[in-house]
Amino acid sequence: MENTEIARIFTEIADLLEIRGENPFRVRSYRNAGLIIEGLPVSLESIVERDESSLEDIPGIGKSIHEKIVEILKTGKCRFHQELLKEVSPGLLEVLKISGIGPKKVKLLADRLGIRSVDDLEKAAREHRLHELPGMGERSEQKILKAVEGYKTLRIASRRFRLSVAYPYARNYVEYLRAVPGTIDIEVAGSLRRWKDTIGDVDILVTCRKGADVMKRFIEYPDVREVVARGETKSTVILKVGLQVDLRVLDKKSFGAALQYFTGSKSHNIAVRDRARRMGLKVSEYGVFDERTGRRVAGEKEEDVYRAVGLEWMAPELRENRGEIEAAESGRLPVLVEERDIKGDLHVHTTESDGANTLEEMVEAAIERGYEYIAVTDHSKAVGIAHGLDEKRLLKQIEDIDRLNERLKDSGKRFRVLKGTEVDIRADGTLDLSPDILKRLDCVVAAVHSGFNMTGRKMTERIVKALGTGLVNILAHPTGRLIGTREPYEVDMEKVMSAAKKYGVFMELNSYPERLDLNDSYCMLARDKGILVSIATDSHGSLHLDHVIYGIHTARRGWLEKKDVLNTRPLSELLKLLRRS
DNA sequence: GCCGTTTTCGGCCCGACTGTTTTCAGTCG
Numbered sequence: 001m002e003n004t005e006i007a008r009i010f011t012e013i014a015d016l017l018e019i020r021g022e023n024p025f026r027v028r029s030y031r032n033a034g035l036i037i038e039g040l041p042v043s044l045e046s047i048v049e050r051d052e053s054s055l056e057d058i059p060g061i062g063k064s065i066h067e068k069i070v071e072i073l074k075t076g077k078c079r080f081h082q083e084l085l086k087e088v089s090p091g092l093l094e095v096l097k098i099s100g101i102g103p104k105k106v107k108l109l110a111d112r113l114g115i116r117s118v119d120d121l122e123k124a125a126r127e128h129r130l131h132e133l134p135g136m137g138e139r140s141e142q143k144i145l146k147a148v149e150g151y152k153t154l155r156i157a158s159r160r161f162r163l164s165v166a167y168p169y170a171r172n173y174v175e176y177l178r179a180v181p182g183t184i185d186i187e188v189a190g191s192l193r194r195w196k197d198t199i200g201d202v203d204i205l206v207t208c209r210k211g212a213d214v215m216k217r218f219i220e221y222p223d224v225r226e227v228v229a230r231g232e233t234k235s236t237v238i239l240k241v242g243l244q245v246d247l248r249v250l251d252k253k254s255f256g257a258a259l260q261y262f263t264g265s266k267s268h269n270i271a272v273r274d275r276a277r278r279m280g281l282k283v284s285e286y287g288v289f290d291e292r293t294g295r296r297v298a299g300e301k302e303e304d305v306y307r308a309v310g311l312e313w314m315a316p317e318l319r320e321n322r323g324e325i326e327a328a329e330s331g332r333l334p335v336l337v338e339e340r341d342i343k344g345d346l347h348v349h350t351t352e353s354d355g356a357n358t359l360e361e362m363v364e365a366a367i368e369r370g371y372e373y374i375a376v377t378d379h380s381k382a383v384g385i386a387h388g389l390d391e392k393r394l395l396k397q398i399e400d401i402d403r404l405n406e407r408l409k410d411s412g413k414r415f416r417v418l419k420g421t422e423v424d425i426r427a428d429g430t431l432d433l434s435p436d437i438l439k440r441l442d443c444v445v446a447a448v449h450s451g452f453n454m455t456g457r458k459m460t461e462r463i464v465k466a467l468g469t470g471l472v473n474i475l476a477h478p479t480g481r482l483i484g485t486r487e488p489y490e491v492d493m494e495k496v497m498s499a500a501k502k503y504g505v506f507m508e509l510n511s512y513p514e515r516l517d518l519n520d521s522y523c524m525l526a527r528d529k530g531i532l533v534s535i536a537t538d539s540h541g542s543l544h545l546d547h548v549i550y551g552i553h554t555a556r557r558g559w560l561e562k563k564d565v566l567n568t569r570p571l572s573e574l575l576k577l578l579r580r581s
Numbered sequence: 582g583c584c585g586t587t588t589t590c591g592g593c594c595c596g597a598c599t600g601t602t603t604t605c606a607g608t609c610g
Contacts, residue, residue: 025593029582062583100599102608137601190610201610229609234597236609246610248597261595266610273594278586284595 002490003037003044006072009081010034010065015093016084018103019110029065035267036060037069039322041524046494048073091117099147108133122148160198161243162483164513164550167192169243170202173221177247180217182209185255189262194316195553197483197516201244203262211249218247254286256301261285267321275325276309283309317556322524336556337535341568342548344373347422347445347476347508347536352397353378354386356541359400359417363408365542367415372571375418375443376401380432382424383449391437394421398440416571418442418578422476427451429465431472438471443578445508445536447476448489456490463491464499473578474534474566475500477510477517485514493522497529504580506566507531509558511551512538523558532566532577533558 011034018027036058037044047054048070055066072078088110095106095118109115112133113124121144124130130141170188178186183206187193190203208214215235219227228236228244236246250258261269262285276283282291287299288308298304303313311328315336318324327333348362349355355362359376366374378397379388389397401419408415420443424432431438431446438444446466454462466472478496479488500507507526509518518526518533526533535551537544555565562568569577 023582026582028593032583060583064582100608104607135601135606139600143600203610229598231598236598262610264610266594270594277594282595286596 001045001073001076003040006044006069007034007037009072009078010037010068012093013078013081013084015096015103016081016088019088019092019096019106020084021103021107029060029062032060032267033065039320039521041521041528042494043492044069045073089116091120094118095121098144098151100143101147105136108135118148118151160200160484161241162513163192163195163197163199163516164547165241166199166202166243169223169239169241170204170245173202173223173245174204176221177204177206177214177218180208180214183214184208184252187259189259190264193263194265194319195550195557197519197554199243201246203246203248205248205250205255205258205262207250207252207255215247215249248285251286252300253296254299256303257283257287257299257305258285260302260305263316263319265320268319268324271321271325272306272309272311275311279309281309315556317553318559320557334559334561337552337560337562337565337568339549339552341562341565342371342535342552343570344371344375344567344574345537345539345545345548346375346418346420346443346474346534346567347377347510348374348539348545349378349386349422350376352393353383353388354540359397359404361542362539363404363415363417365545367413369545372414373416373418373574375420375445377420377422377443377445379449380421380423382426382432388424388432389421391434394433394437420445422447423472424449425463425466427454427462429462431466431469435469435471439580442575443474444472444580445474445476446472448480452480452486452489454489456492459489460492460495463496467496467499467503467505470503470580472503472505473580474506474508474536476508476536476538477512477515478507478522479517479519481517481519482514483516488517493525497525497531501529501531505531506534506577508534508536509551509555510538511535511547511549511554512544513547513550516550516554518554518558520554520557523555523560527558527560527564533560533564534566536567 010030014027014030055061055069068078092106092110095101113129115121115124125141125145131137170192174186174188185207187205189205191199192202206214218235219230219237223239224237225240226238228238233249236244238244248258273283280291282289287296288305289296298308306313312331312333314324314328314333345366350359350362379386381388381390398419401417405417419441421433421441422445425446425448426432481488507518509523523533533555535548535555537547539545
C-alpha cells in the first residue's frame with residue numbers, strides 16, 4: 001500500500017476525533033503522523049519489511065501509530081478508523097472541508113440539525129435553519145452558503161495551484177505593491193518561498209511607513225475577485241483565478257521573525273517553537289522573546305531568529321521538519337545546488353519530433369545561457385503523436401549534430417551538442433530503438449509514455465528490464481505524474497532505484513512545471529542510494545530552458561548538493577559518466 | 582498520542598480576524 005493512502009487514514013482519524021471533540025493533542029498526533037508519512041522518502045511497506053521496529057525511530061510515530069501502520073499494511077484497513085467512521089458520518093468529513101466550518105460547528109450541525117453531508121448543510125442554510133443555533137446568525141448562514149458554493153466549484157477544479165502558475169501572480173502582485181509610496185521591505189513567504197510543487201495560497205509580507213496605505217492598495221488590486229478579510233495588519237483576498245493571497249503589514253523590527261514564521265512550513269515552525277520553549281524563549285511572528293523577562297532578543301532579521309534559538313540560517317526549501325533542525329544545530333546543513341552550478345541540459349526536443357525550435361535554435365539558446373553542452377533527445381517512433389524518430393531519421397540527426405559540432409569547434413565555441421534520444425520504454429520493457437543505434441549515441445534518456453495503468457509490480461518489472469539492457473543513461477520523468485492532472489503510475493521506486501544503481505543509470509528530475517518528477521522526497525532517496533540526478537528541462541522550445549529553476553529548487557527541497565547532480569559536471573567528466581559498457 | 586537539557590507525568594506554537602458576542606469561541610494559517 002502507498003504511503004499517501006496510509007497517511008490519508010491517519011488524517012481522517014484526526015478529523016473524526018476532532019469532530020467527536022477529543023483531546024486536541026491526541027488529534028494533533030494523528031494529523032502529524034499523516035503529514036510525516038506523506039513526506040517520507042521511502043515506503044512504509046519497505047521499512048516494515050526490513051525492520052519493523054525502526055518505525056518508532058521516526059519522530060512523531062510512537063507505539064500506537066506504529067501498531068496501526070502494521071495493521072493497515074497487513075489487513076488493508078484500520079479497525080479504529082472503521083469504528084470511528086461508524087460513529088461519525090463520513091459525509092461530515094466533507095462538511096469539515098467547507099471554509100469557515102471547523103470541528104465544533106460540524107458537531108453542532110450534526111447534533112442539533114441532523115446534518116450528515118454537504119448537501120444537508122446547503123439545504124439547511126437555504127431553509128434558514130442555521131441561525132437558530134448558538135453562535136450563528138444571519139451572516140454566518142450567508143457565509144456558509146457562499147462557502148458551500150465555493151467548495152462545490154473547487155471540488156471540480158484542483159484546490160492547489162501549480163508552482164509555476166502561482167509564481168507569476170505573486171510576482172506581479174508584489175511589483176504592484178512595491179509601487180506604494182513608503183513601502184520599505186516586501187517579500188513573498190509561504191510555500192512559494194519554499195518552492196513547493198503546489199501552492200495553496202500566497203503570503204506577502206511588507207513593512208511600510210503607512211500600513212493603511214498598502215492595505216488599501218492591496219484590496220484594490222484589479223485582479224481581486226473577493227475580499228475575504230480586512231484588518232489593520234492582515235487582509236485576505238481571492239484573485240479572479242481563485243488564488244488566495246494574504247498580506248501582512250509589519251513593523252521593521254519584526255520583519256525577520258514574520259518572514260521566518262510565514263515561510264513555514266507549519267511543522268518546521270512547531271519544531272522551532274518547541275525548541276525555543278525548552279530554551280526558555282518564546283518565538284512568535286513578532287520576534288523571539290525571553291519568556292521570563294519578556295525582553296525581545298531577535299526579530300529584525302531571519303538569521304537572528306534562528307541564531308537566537310541556536311540554529312544556523314537555512315534555505316527555505318529545507319524547512320519541512322525533515323531533519324533540517326538537527327542539521328542546523330550541528331552545522332551539518334547541506335550546501336544546496338544552485339542555478340550557477342548547472343553546466344548543461346540533458347533532455348531537450350527539437351522540431352524533428354515535437355519541439356517548437358530547430359536544433360540550431362536550441363543550441364543557440366543553450367549557448368546564450370552559458371551552458372557547456374546540451375543533449376538533444378527527441379522522441380522515438382513509438383510516440384507517434386510527437387512524430388518520434390525511427391532509426392533512419394535518428395541516423396540523419398546524428399550526422400547533422402556531428403556537422404554542427406564541427407562548425408561550433410571551427411568557430412571557437414566551447415560547446416558540445418550531445419547526440420541523444422528519449423527512447424520509449426515499451427509495455428514489455430524493451431526499448432523502442434535498436435541496440436546498434438542506441439550505442440552510437442552519447443546520452444540515452446528512456447521513459448514510459450503509455451500503458452500507465454498496469455499494476456505496480458508489472459510497471460516496476462517493465463522499467464527494471466529497460467534499465468537492465470545496459471543501453472540507458474538516464475530514466476526520465478520516473479513516476480509519470482502530471483501535477484493536478486495525472487497521478488504517478490504505480491511503481492516501486494525503491495526497486496527501480498536499486499536497479500538504476502546496479503546498472504549505472506541516473507535519475508532525471510524533470511523540471512517541466514507540470515512534472516517536477518522526481519519530486520523532492522524521491523530526490524532524497526536517490527541521494528541516499530548514491531545515484532546522481534539529472535536536472536533537465538524536457539524543453540519543447542528554447543524558452544523552456546528557463547524551467548530549470550523549478551527543477552533546481554525541487555532538488556534543493558530534496559537536499560541535493562552540487563555533487564549529487566549529474567549536469568553540474570563539466571563536459572569531460574560528464575562524458576566519462578555517460579559511457580556505457 | 583507523543584515525548585523528554587525541568588519531566589516516564591504533564592505538558593504540547595501562537596496570534597489575527599470574524600461574528601456573535603458585551604468578553605469570547607471558533608476558525609485559520
